[in-house]
Amino acid sequence: MSEPRWIADEMLGRLARYLRIVGSDTLYARGVEDREILRLASAEDRVVLTRDRLLAHRAPRSLWIASPRLAEQWAQLRAAWPALSQSVAFARCTVCNGDLALATEPAEGWEPRVPRGVPVWRCGACGHLYWDGTHTAALRRRLADWAGAAEP
């Protein structure tokens, strides 16, 4: 069984971001009506992640997210889907959910904020650049903390 694709409601923006960080295909339905969320879920075979019980009930496949706290949301998602990756994947854009691909340095060099000598990924949809740095180290620590907290 392949990993589900997700559509997260407006309340779950941070959860959607972390799903993208671990490489999971996740739409973030910001400012989108429930009817459209349900339509997208059916059309693209996505599991609806929502804090709204009624919306969860109406969706063909859904997970009602109980907690407003991100760590608890993540734990609930892992309990429901134990195969969920826990590593920073550099596969999905956290801004737009586009696919990332390794990028080659342009002749004029990367923009100054990109560190030298590290692999850089680019979003095929919005062009956002990603690299392994201090922010990804912090994400890895957080994912490891959450994984540790789930152990008995």
Ligand SMILES: [Zn+2]
């Ligand atoms: Zn993007």
